[in-house]
Amino acid sequence: MLIVEDNPVARNFLERVVRESFSDELQVVGAGDLATARRLVGWRSGRAQPLPADPFQLVLLDLELPDGNGMELLAELIGYPTMRIVTTLYSDDDHLFPALQAGAEGYLLKEDRFEVLVxxxxxIVRGQPPLSPAIARRLLGHFRGGSQPAAEPTPPKFSARPPGPRPAPAEHGRLTPRENEVLTYLSKGFTIKEIANLMGIKWFTVNDHIKSIYKKLDVSSRAEAAVLASKQGLV
Structure with a gap:
């Protein structure tokens, strides 16, 4: 993965966050400016070059860089097979919405606590956009009417799923042997990086398996997946 951040202290902090979130064995590359970042992703003179054999699958990108604005790189990376996440100190609309429009798939505030960022x-594993809590609230407020204060949420008057046992998944939704193995480890409490080590695969591959498991079982957490899989005899 690639961290584009000109402050060495902040770059080291973000690297620790990434390694705690995913895998200690993950290869992390740092870039302190746009020129270096462009060179690393294979961008020359405003034109994309053929993709490397192992392109960066995740890019954390600061918006304020010595030789330009990170928004430029966001737009240039459209079409590059990576997840683009802004990591910044700016939580205002003037930075947030242009970044999302330029292709950012997540927006994190570097001032958040270590465990919050993790x-x-x-x-990402759950297929949800990585957003700092303050950013999520700002987006929610924006779509609820901008400056108007959001009303206190009321308990839902209906259940998202009907009561009673869920039907067994259709044949096309059955888990593959590899997904069964991942789910077994999840149900035993292993972390993503531990599962990757045990299975001898990359953490991003484990992420893909987990997202597929959640989709097939129609669940949103590892606990829910483990309970359902046990009841249905899937593992």
Whole structure:
């Protein structure tokens, strides 16, 4: 993965967050400016070059860099097979919405606590956008009517799923042997990086398996997946 951040202290901090979130064995590359970042991803003179054999699958990108604005790289990376996440100190609309429009798939605040950033990065595994809590609230407020204060949420008057046992998944939704193995480890409490080590695969591959498991079982947490799989005899 690639961390584009000109402050060495902040770059080291983000690297620790990434390694805690995913895998200690993950190869992390740092870039302190746009020029270096472009060179690393294979971008020359505003034109994309053929993709490397092992392109960066995750890019954390600061918006304020010595030789330009990170928004430029966000737009240039559209079409590059990576997840683009902004890591910044700016939580205002003037930075947030242009970044999302430029292709950012997540927006994290570097001022958040270490454990908060770890949790938000791990949302990738659940197929959810990594957003700092303050950013999520700002987005929610924006779509609820901008400056108007959001009303207190009321308990839902209906259940998202009907009561009673869920039907067994259709044949096409059955877990593959590899997904069964991942689910077994999940149900035993192993972390993503531990599962990757045990199975001899990369953490991003484990992420893909977990997302597929959640989709097939129609669940949103490892506990829910483990309980359902046990009841249905899937593992």
């Amino acid at each position: 949790e938000e990065l791990q949302r």
